[in-house]
Amino acid sequence: MSRHHTTTDQTEPLLRVTDLRTQFRTDDGVVRAVDGVSFGLNAGETVCLVGESGSGKTVTAESITRLVDCPPGEISGRIEFRGEDLTAASEDRLRSLRGAEIAHVFQNPQDALNPVHTVGWQVAEVVQIHESVSRRAARKRAVDLLDRVDIPDPAATADAYPHELSGGMKQRVLVAVALAGEPDLLIADEPTTALDVTIQAQILDLIADLQAEFDMAVLFVTHDLGVVARVADRVVVLYAGKVMERAPVDRLFDAPAHPYSRALLACLPGRGESNGAIPGNLPDATDPPPGCRFASRCPFAVEDCHEGDHPPLAPVAEDTDVEAGATVGDPPAGSAPLAASSAERSASPDAGPDREHVAACLFHGEDYDAAHLDREVAWSAAEGDHGE
């Protein structure tokens, strides 16, 4: 088993999550917050986990280093970080990874800093945990890091308590905390949601700059497709604990294959005429209905969608779907330069299978020839609805 930076296999992704399941036992039954999620992340790349509240995106992100409260949260599946399965790793091993190689930035900077310690102490703490350095040296490092995240007067700010800083400054401090261990993977969970739009832009830029500087991979959790468009190389769309679609970012925006992704995009102001909303509610997480999780809210659902298991992820054929997607969204004319622009974005030279575009929808399944006609009918019927 590879222990450290020694092996960086080009074909092997930095992080590979396979069939991740996280469930919580509650009084009302077992809540399957994450129910078979798979995706990969290459070094230096940004992958976004997108979904509404309750989709399981945060639990997925926190399951990676087992930050979900372990009992009663149960994690199964495989989480390979540089080939090492973290689900089987000991708590000690995980601890040595957390902060040093896999760092986190959380949503609400208001609560994520300990109110009774100075921010300098909290940045220095990471250094002290992972390296045997003097308190003085750790502080010096902390001040450097605060300077790195563009905090004015870092040495003085290091002695400030969190409540003395603004929200944007606190989030900068948290980014400094995450950087302190020079991680290879940064998991950013809605880092800008609680911030004002002007501050949000600053933090996104900051993370992007630092990502390039440190050559970090970033797993970015967000509900905001605007943010996704801005930061992502690839996107994983989650719904009710399942992956609905996985695609390079421009493929997702230009040719969303899953009806859920399409619906989500249609909700965006300024995309097309339709001011879309998704009717209905999330399925019950303790007892999901059979078939596709989205079937009850899907405008294209056919009978088969309500039966059996959730459809497996199937590759999306490029030709037909781009056209179908093009009529819903409002993509630039012609979708030819897709490949070029995605290659420009991704830092990894050959991402191999991770460049794939897959969707968990019956319509994309290989053996769904019989109903192909129905789907076309449904598709066009939906177009008609939108035109209204």
Added chain:
Amino acid sequence: MGMKWYVVRRVAWAVVATYLAVSLTFGLLMVTPNAGADVAAAQAAASGQDYDAVRERYLERRGLDRPVEEQYVDYMTNILTLDWGYSFSQGEPVLAAIGEAWVYSAQYFVPSILISALLGYGIGLYSALNRYTPTDYLGSFVAYFGISIPNFWFAIVLILLFGVVFRLLPTFYDSGVALLSVQNAKQLLLPVVVLSTASVAGQMRYSRAQAIEYARSAFVKTARAKGASEWRVLTRHILRVALVPLSTILIADVLAVLFAGSFIIETIFQIPGLGRLALEAIQQRDTPLVLATTLIPVFIAILGNLLQDLAYVALDPRIDYGDR
């Protein structure tokens, strides 16, 4: 600016509270018939003297027939100058009686406070971090047991078990034993256990609830994400933050439970401490001693509250001084 004002205000408040407490006891004395005079008069009447005359003479000799304001000034001066009067039931000045008694009280009181705080916080925090484990359930059980069991009954049952049935420990306190001896430790064991059970349970329940609240908080998650060990998370993050609310109840709560408990403990185990002194004073209607034994816990409580307020300054950088 803010902090200095805050400290000044708190100290001033402690002084005012002390003044009000002492005045209150004076007020109570004024509105009730003088018990000592009644006793003296009744004794005199029994030996053939005139009841009213003796009573009046008693009051006159103690200056109790003077105007209220005069007596008040006198009373306050005496309290201030530590001239707390003479206890006829003990046959010595009140302060001397207290001076002898407090040693015995402190012997079990101090260990009880320490045990309450250490054990209570320790178990509480531990079970907060290990929720839904057998240890947590055991901890909760102990907590419910501790706050629910009447300490006088608990003491009796323990004496019955360890003193009478198994004959392992003495059934009552012997003041003749040397302070630092195994014998003394043995005879203090049951009183300390009984007295601290309730407050350990209370501290434990509260600290567990607090710690659970903080254990779910985002900053603890941040600490875990840094790779901090459970111990570090517990001591540097949860405990450090939880100390703020915990410190506010430690003193008030522990003192309240222990004061009440000390009367019972000293009665059951026959410890000649302050609690017993107070009870005897009440039974013998020895007013100066009753007042003194009332005021001492009050002073301790006021001091405790002051310390607790000041602890805030040291513990919580967020404190809004203007608001308190």
Added chain:
Amino acid sequence: MAGDEPAPDGGTARGAGTGFEGIDWTAVDDAGSAGPSAAVTAEVLVLLGLAAALVYDYVVLANEAPTVGVVGWDVTGVEWLLVVVLVVGAFHAALPLARNRRLTAYYWRQFRKNRAAVVSLGFLGVVFLVGLVGPLIWTAPNEAIDYAAAYQPPVFAGGSWEHALGTDAQGRPIWHLIVYGMRVSLEVGLISMVFAISIGTVVGTAAAYFGGYVDEALMRYVDLQQTFPVFILLLLLIYLYGASLLLIIALYGLFSWEGTARLVRSEALQRGEEAYVRAAEATGAGRWWTIRRHLIPNVSSTVITAATLSIPVFILGEASLSFLGFGDPDVFSWGRTISAGRSDLPNAPWISTIPGLFLFLTVLAFNFVGDALRDAIDPR
């Protein structure tokens, strides 16, 4: 519903009768406001009736005559208070619970999750009923000594079924002592609680409502009261005035509300900032309206929990006082029975241990129920 649905845009047409836009506000503004509700009227009437009965008991009836002749019940001062407390409880706890069945059912589902608390609630129900009705069934213990009946062990220790829990040194059946002890605990717990909670709620709400100097003065007083350990104050006052159950209950009620007051104040301040209070104000509701309809109902979950958890404290306190010999000499409190049995501990341990067990279980049950209530009704 689907059958008589008018045309899709028929909202306004149908609304003429029931819709909000059909309300003639000028007509509404001219109408006067409604009087007090039926529940309030009923409660006032019952309490007035009680007051009349009290006057009748003290003014008309002879001193020794039983108040309720049929069952031979001479209602004492404390018992009058108990009746008032029960009436108030019926109107302010039982009635709202019965009215808002949907919410009650929701709370019950939450509460039911804690099995120990459900068992405790059952036990407390039995204690409540026996404490209330028992004294009418079993004769009161007295000071007479019956040597023949003395020191009978309970049935599980070789005694007879006649006195299943045994008898004490004076031949009194332990069960009778326990029944009368239940009554005492009931009175101490419930009456003191109602006093303390009422005062605490009023003071807390007043402090939050008026703010400024009223708040400052009230809270300073609360501080002061908190520094005075209530047990010691009680000893001092019992020393000065002599012990009686009424005094003990009154003192607990009058001097242990500071925690509730603080809690209510901070809750009321907090809830006052909540959006639903602002929403009510934005619709034109006055300050008093929001206090009565929003603040007090929402603070009540905190108050109910505090109330439940304060009962065992009062019961234990009274038992401790009685144990030390400062209890009411006329009533048979559990603490007094336990104290009396101390000297017989080696040869007749049941005299102290059985009442102690009841005391312990009662207090334990209240703690269980209180904690489960907090989990069930506190949104946090």
Added chain:
Amino acid sequence: MSDPLLSVRDLEKHYPLTEGILNRQVGSVRAVDGVSFDLAAGETLGLVGESGCGKSTAATAALRLEEPTGGTVLFDGDDVTAFDDSELKRFRREAQLIFQDPTSSFDPRMSVGESVTEALRVHGISDRARRRAVGEDLLERVGLAAEDYDRYPHEFSGGQRQRIAVARALVVNPRLVVADEPVSALDVSVKSAVLDLLADLQAEFGIAMVFISHDLSVVREVADRVAVMYLGEIVEMAPTERLFEAPEHPYTEALLSAIPQPDPDAPARTIQLSGSVPSASDPPSGCRFHTRCPKAIQPATVDLTQETWRRVLDARERIAGDDVDVAAVRELRAPAGDDGTALGTAETAAALREEFDLPDPVDDPAVETAVTEALSALADGDREGALAALSETVTTPCEVHEPTRQSVAGSPGHDVACHLRHPPSGVRVPDDERRVGDADGPSEP
């Protein structure tokens, strides 16, 4: 145009700042400081700005849910600030509020039906059956079922609760609704449905609406006109499409540029604002945005790139705010293992220059002289001296003159308060900021 339904003039809401045991007033937080706007019947005005800019306070003060400390509010021609209790109560029926948080805006112990019809009860409809009929009808109209009347808030999702909130606002048939971030807490998939509902009902009943949001893309969907607030003032107001297509104020430009575009191929064109929002208790002089403005005007004597000019201004701002710890800067810039106490004036000044991100030298000789002098003074611990050195040259006209909101030429209904658009006499506006309309001659206040 007919008279507006709501007319707000110079609205002010100042909160006193007190100190010490005697609660002496030492200043005030100027949360809303002179806000004026009109709202016609049936119209929607979007009020946007960052958190803390006073947009919510402006709305609550206009409705007199908080007493305004200055200005007038005319509702249908009547002065709201002069209403007595009964007039105010009647006004509450005409003007309703919708809150942001669908969770906390409902009393958890009241059924949603009771919450919706509470206003009817408050306003004197004591007939329970009638209230119920109205409530059930309304719940159906907002897309719920009549049976939901008896359910409790915790039984609904966020989107449903926000529909109920709409019903609650409508129950008294108001003519004005203030919606305070009504969809900010909702998922994107239900956001637009709630917005649609609001728009439909508004159109049906001709309700005027003030729509408060920090989310410009949402405002664009619903508003007819948009007012942009910064630090208690409206800096720009325009018909929605005008504002989004041709913003005039640099702050509006920055806000617009910060909206993440839901298009991965769109170029990132964020305008970075320096520093953070100043305290409303001590707002900057002149134009309140000058401390962060990327287009702060240079005095006629200075000729720098706009970026360098901004940095020099930032440096002065930080020195003025005593926001720089010289010892700490020394320590930070000193070589490893040295706490920097040995650094001389020149080295410290260099370190400070690095801290302030200033080029060495600054292009403009006059500014360079001032900067060098200031940094040396600061290095020697003479903050006053440093400030004095800078005050002569490093001063933007924006902080001297207070801008007023004036109409933008050639764009009806469009006002802006910016010196770039309406320069005071003697202020030179850079060429690339000159607009076509400016040729007509700036209008002097």
